[in-house]
Amino acid sequence: MKISYQWLNQMVDLHGIDPQKLADQVSVTGIEVASVIAPDAGLKKIVIGHILSTKPHPDSDHLTLCQVDLGDSEPVQIVCGAPNVAEDQYVIVALPGSRIAGNVKIKRGKMRGEASEGMICALQEIGFSESVVPKEFANGIYVFPQPEPVGAAVFPYLGMDDRLIDFDITPNRADTLGMHGAAYEVGAMLHEKPRFPEVNLHATGLPTERLIDVQVTEPELVPQYLMKVVSNVTIKPSPLWLQIRLWNNGIRPINNVVDVTNFVLLEYGQPLHAFDYDKIASKKILVRQAHQNEPFTTLDEQEWQLRPTDLVITDGQKPLALAGVMGGLDSEITPSTTNVLLESAVFNGTAIRKTAQWTNLHSEASTRFEKGINQDDVAHALDRAVQLLCDLAEGTASEGVAVGNQVLPAEPQVLLDPARVNHVLGTEISAAAMRAILTDLQFDYQDQGAKILVTIPRRRWDISIEADLIEEIARLYGYDKLPSTLPTGVQTRGAYNQRQQLIRTAKRNLLAQGLDEVISYSLLTAPQATAFAAQAPEPIKLAWPMTQDHAYLRENLVSGLILDLQYNLAHKQNDVQIFEQGNVFIPQDAERQPREVPMIAALWSGAATDASWLQKERPVDFYDAKGVVENLLAVLGVAEQVHYETETDLTDLHPGRTARIMLGTEKLGFVGEVHPSWQHEMGLPATYVMQLDLSVILAAELPALVAQPAAKYPAVDRDLALILDQHVTNAAVVTLIQANAGKYLHNVQIFDVFAGDKIGHHKRSLAYRLHFQDPNATLTDEEINRAMTKVTTALVEQLQAQVR
Amino acid sequence: MSLKDKLEELKASGLVDIQKADDQRQLNEIRVKLLGKKGPLTEVLRGMKDLSAEERPQVGEFANKIKSELTEAIDTQLQTLDQKSLQRRLAHESVDVTLPGRQNKVGTPHxxxxxxxxxxxxxxxxxxxxxxxxxxxxxxxxxxxxxxxxxxxxxxxxxxxxxxxxxxxxxxxxxxxxxxxxxxxxxxxxxxxxxxxxxxxxxxxxxxxxxxxxxxxxxxxxxxxxxxxxxxxxxxxxxxxxxxxxxxxxxxxxxxxxxxxxxxxxxxxxxxxxxxxxxxxxxxxxxxxxxxxxxxxxxxxxxxxxxxxxxxxxxxxxxxxxxxxxxxxxxxxxxxxxxxxxxxxxxxx
CATH class of the missing domain: 3.30.930.10 (Bira Bifunctional Protein; Domain 2)
Incomplete structure (x- = not known):
């Protein structure tokens, strides 16, 4: 709500504080201020003019020549194109050299040969929003309702010299959604007691209960429902001072009856509704829940089929209004209304929110019912509106109030312990200072020993426990006065747990191996979510996704990396080596949270080495990817326990260029090329990916690390070249060598792979270097020869190897 | 010409040759030529038997002095030549240090x-x-x-x-x-x-x-x-x-x-x-x-x-x-x- 500085100043003495300063102070002690709006900002030399005479422009069928008195000795001629311009109007005149809305400069000029000494303005032309301009002036110039001082600057006469402090409230402070609430807040800050206009209602009409029978069937959803009748009203525009209050708050003035309900809404924060009394033939009001599919037309002419959760105001039969949300077309106030039935009520916030949400009818009224209203003012607001209608529409008030329900909530009593306040805040505020703050808040209290018993007024329904009061004390005492300390007490040890350490180590290693880290979205399409898995379970779906692109929870990280690759390719970034660490979501049964599994995945595409003056460009291949995986697993301490097998179950990957990575008997992940037909479909160059399940590594038992002295005796290397059938894998050969070379074999390294005509069809040559080491002695030729013989025999017998 | 004069002349011409030498091989040849068994110095020394008992030690001492001077001159020249050849090699091996180095890629954390x-x-x-x-x-x-x-x-x-x-x-x-x-x-x-x-x-x-x-x-x-x-x-x-x-x-x-x-x-x-x-x-x-x-x-x-x-x-x-x-x-x-x-x-x- 935009709090008018001028209006507020009528309720609280603001001591002439600059509006911006006041706003800053309010921001720091209570309510965030979004901005301070000056309606006349950027405007100048705009004055009130009096049109003395008019005549048609000789060369135009729609322009009028006006002689306008601007308070100078002679009137000036102004050409005006508005259809509603007429003699004896008091109007807005932008003088030559003035600035109007949009920083437009007005110059003296000629229009079709006739001199024009300025411009007669519409409200929109001096910065009014289309939505607040009264309908009668929507397509023409604005005309003051009464004579105003000619030649005076126009701004004070239209409320444009006011300053509007835009309160950006949090949901708990809806008590400031009315001027009274705002005045209490600002008053507490300035140590001022707010004062409000007195309501002196002289009811001279019939008793209200004889005019209308009011019943509420759901008292718990409608704790208060009050009505009064104002008869013999004259419908006309409201006085300008009231219209100004409305349009400065974004509300369009309509007529005195509707305007009064809106004015009281702004004043008290209490939504009111006005019915045309004569259109309710039954003279009966029944508030109930709607029937399933009950038809109803709101005053914006939309037709609805209501739901049983909606509250409706009915005439005993059919709905007249959607309670707290919007009135009905049939009982709306019109220019011919003479008797007005006014409603002031409290509706259950949840019920109103549901209705406002499904109908998408969010109004000033529904917002306030949703967030809560001051239950103390329901009756006062009704009286205030009736009094204004008597004053401004010459109506007659009915006597007494027709009550459908009137149950006020209890006023909570909260025991405030000053020692507790200081314990929580870390301050040394005296009890006297706390009492002064409670006085500023206009709360009643009494001492109870060292404690203070505070009665919370109903207008502050956000306060119910001591912690709430501590906040009141703290904010009005001033957060800037809080000392700055650090928690004391028992020392604690900060550290990463094993899982966090593993993740950090893995990420650091991939960074060191040249991969860039990315963060992709966890929500994907169903095919993306389930790709790169064999028999992926149905992915978890959001009930109400925002877009189909982000509707399912990912079960793999690779799909996200491919999206990142595509984004980069589209931006001409072709050499992409990236990784991501994050969770995937494996569904369990529908009612339970999924298993969230920490994964790490990487992707390679484009050049492995860039072209430079030192080396040629080389595209990435399978062994780039696998090498990174091997390095990573070595750093994570599981390289010894890991082996690689051909993987053909993953249909999104190249069946001949993918390895399944096994940690013992557990599946740890995969490394391989994206399937060529997939690459083709998505327009990708050769792309390699890997993914590892870090939970498998976390579960693995790592042997304790015990250091061995570096060997002091010479090691011996022996080379072995073999010709084998091409289907015999390196792993098979190495396994056999390790099994037969004896205990001094330290490691086996393959240093050559060759296939070609020279060695025959379906054959390939593999060459190994065996590294022998006895930590306690120098190895003899004899020992090595024995080992080599055993190895070659096994290779020849079991793998039909031909030793070269 | 006295033996002493011969030695003086030998030294003078030997030093000129040494200074002219511009690689190790030439210096070695000079060393053999001047100081070797068939060299002039040896020959001069061989002729000492004809000298008188008083003259012999004086000439002998003088001849040895000439020999060590020549040896020193050869060593000095050898060092100079080494320095020169090292300088040539260094000049030959120099690179453009402003060319970019061979870098391993390092990834960037998000x-x-x-x-x-x-x-x-x-x-x-x-x-x-x-x-x-x-x-x-x-x-x-x-x-x-x-x-x-x-x-x-x-x-x-x-x-x-x-x-x-x-x-x-x-x-x-x-x-x-x-x-x-x-x-x-x-x-x-x-x-x-x-x-x-x-x-x-x-x-x-x-x-x-x-x-x-x-x-x-x-x-x-x-x-x-x-x-x-x-x-x-x-x-x-x-x-x-x-x-x-x-x-x-x-x-x-x-x-x-x-x-x-x-x-x-x-x-x-x-x-x-x-x-x-x-x-x-x-x-x-x-x-x-x-x-x-x-x-x-x-x-x-x-x-x-x-x-x-x-x-x-x-x-x-x-x-x-x-x-x-x-x-x-x-x-x-x-x-x-x-x-x-x-x-x-x-x-x-």
Whole structure:
């Protein structure tokens, strides 16, 4: 709500504080201020003019020549194109050299040969929003309702010299959604007691209960429902001072009856509704829940089929209004209304929110019912509106109030312990200072020993426990006065747990191996979510996704990396080596949270080495990817326990260029090329990916690390070249060598792979270097020869190897 | 010609030859020629037998002196030649040191994770644990335990990605407050934790909204933890991230799970508080929300709110990074354009 500085100043003495300063102070002690709006900002030399005479422009069928008195000795001629311009109007005149809305400069000029000494303005032309301009002036110039001082600057006469402090409230402070609430807040800050206009209602009409029978069937959803009748009203525009209050708050003035309900809404924060009394033939009001599919037309002419959760105001039969949300077309106030039935009520916030949400009818009224209203003012607001209608529409008030329900909530009593306040805040505020703050808040209290018993007024329904009061004390005492300390007490040890350490180590290693880290979205399409898995379970779906692109929870990280690759390719970034660490979501049964599994995945595409003056460009291949995986697993301490097998179950990957990575008997992940037909479909160059399940590594038992002295005796290397059938894998050969070379074999390294005509069809040559080491002695030729013989025999017998 | 004169002449011509020599081989030849067994010096010495007993030692001494002078001259020349050949080799081997070197690629950590890691390091140093929690949360932990009952305006369907009535994508890292409160053994000392992680909101992605972003939750609960402790802690954070000169401003705010609740502003790091476009001419930048943990949150997690209390805060690494590095579009963090990511290669910032 935009709090008018001028209006507020009528309720609280603001001591002439600059509006911006006041706003800053309010921001720091209570309510965030979004901005301070000056309606006349950027405007100048705009004055009130009096049109003395008019005549048609000789060369135009729609322009009028006006002689306008601007308070100078002679009137000036102004050409005006508005259809509603007429003699004896008091109007807005932008003088030559003035600035109007949009920083437009007005110059003296000629229009079709006739001199024009300025411009007669519409409200929109001096910065009014289309939505607040009264309908009668929507397509023409604005005309003051009464004579105003000619030649005076126009701004004070239209409320444009006011300053509007835009309160950006949090949901708990809806008590400031009315001027009274705002005045209490600002008053507490300035140590001022707010004062409000007195309501002196002289009811001279019939008793209200004889005019209308009011019943509420759901008292718990409608704790208060009050009505009064104002008869013999004259419908006309409201006085300008009231219209100004409305349009400065974004509300369009309509007529005195509707305007009064809106004015009281702004004043008290209490939504009111006005019915045309004569259109309710039954003279009966029944508030109930709607029937399933009950038809109803709101005053914006939309037709609805209501739901049983909606509250409706009915005439005993059919709905007249959607309670707290919007009135009905049939009982709306019109220019011919003479008797007005006014409603002031409290509706259950949840019920109103549901209705406002499904109908998408969010109004000033529904917002306030949703967030809560001051239950103390329901009756006062009704009286205030009736009094204004008597004053401004010459109506007659009915006597007494027709009550459908009137149950006020209890006023909570909260025991405030000053020692507790200081314990929580870390301050040394005296009890006297706390009492002064409670006085500023206009709360009643009494001492109870060292404690203070505070009665919370109903207008502050956000306060119910001591912690709430501590906040009141703290904010009005001033957060800037809080000392700055650090928690004391028992020392604690900060550290990463094993899982966090593993993740950090893995990420650091991939960074060191040249991969860039990315963060992709966890929500994907169903095919993306389930790709790169064999028999992926149905992915978890959001009930109400925002877009189909982000509707399912990912079960793999690779799909996200491919999206990142595509984004980069589209931006001409072709050499992409990236990784991501994050969770995937494996569904369990529908009612339970999924298993969230920490994964790490990487992707390679484009050049492995860039072209430079030192080396040629080389595209990435399978062994780039696998090498990174091997390095990573070595750093994570599981390289010894890991082996690689051909993987053909993953249909999104190249069946001949993918390895399944096994940690013992557990599946740890995969490394391989994206399937060529997939690459083709998505327009990708050769792309390699890997993914590892870090939970498998976390579960693995790592042997304790015990250091061995570096060997002091010479090691011996022996080379072995073999010709084998091409289907015999390196792993098979190495396994056999390790099994037969004896205990001094330290490691086996393959240093050559060759296939070609020279060695025959379906054959390939593999060459190994065996590294022998006895930590306690120098190895003899004899020992090595024995080992080599055993190895070659096994290779020849079991793998039909031909030793070269 | 006397023997002595012969020797003088031999020395003079020998020195000339040595000076003329320009490689090792020539010098060796000279050495053999002058000083070898068939050389002139040997010959002269051989003729000494014809000399008288008085002359012999004098000439002998003189001849030896000539011999050592020549030997020294050859050695000196040899060293000079070595130096020259070394200089030639060095000149030959020199490279253009301004050409770029052979580099191993080094990856760049994602800037959001750099911000998170930096804060984790800070808090670990202050004795905080790092707590992980599920990204798919239950309604119970995400809302109920955080004092946001059903029908509370703060849990509008608009903002939450529900999966079922009871399961949802967590909208904040706050449920880890409840989870760690339930698990913590207060007999072993205070609970001090941070909990970083992904959170999700039902938003359309645009320059300032992302349906996925990051939060870091913080929670300290003990017998006596004050709001002043919260202020001091947040000052440490703000000055660590945004510079030692930063001032803090606390403003009242509202979160269902804290009371009192505050919004925290820092004095603008771009203008120092004078007002500029970064702080929208206010001198202050809003950086995080915090407060004293609501008694209901403690009570529902089984912690006595009379005996224990403390503070909680929630900060956004995305927002921190956007502010600190002038990133104007949050989507840049999740599009992963390498040109964007590589800007943050420098880890000392």
């Amino acid at each position: 800037i959001l994770n750099q911000v998170i890691d930096d804060l984790e390091d800070l808090f670990i140093g202050l004795g905080y644990e790092v707590i992980d929690g599920p990204e798919v949360e239950t309604d119970h932990y995400n809302f109920e335990m955080m004092n946001i009952p059903k029908d509370h305006p703060a849990r509008d369907m608009q903002d939450t990605f529900y999966i079922t009535d009871e399961l949802l994508m967590r909208t904040h890292t706050s449920p880890n407050q409840a989870r760690s409160l339930e698990q913590h053994d207060f007999s072993k000392g205070p609970l001090k934790m941070i909990s970083p992680g992904r959170v999700f909101r039902r938003d359309n992605d645009d320059a300032t909204h992302s349906h996925q972003f990051n939060q870091i939750e913080g929670l300290v609960i003990d017998h006596h933890v004050t709001m002043a402790d919260l202020k001091g802690t947040l000052e440490v954070v703000a000055r660590h991230v945004f510079g030692a000169e930063r001032e803090l401003r606390l403003r009242p705010s509202y979160f269902p799970f804290t009371e009192p609740s505050i919004e925290v502003d820092i004095s603008c790091f771009a203008c120092g508080g004078k007002g500029c476009s970064v702080c929208k001419h206010t001198g202050w930048i809003e950086v995080l929300g915090a407060g004293m943990v609501h008694p209901n949150v403690l009570r529902s997690a089984g912690v006595d709110p009379v005996e224990f209390g403390g503070f909680a805060f929630g900060l956004g690494p995305d927002r921190f990074a956007m502010l600190k590095y002038g990133v104007n579009d949050i989507r840049e963090f999740y599009q992963n354009d390498l040109r964007f990511l590589h800007q943050f290669q420098r880890e000392v910032k």
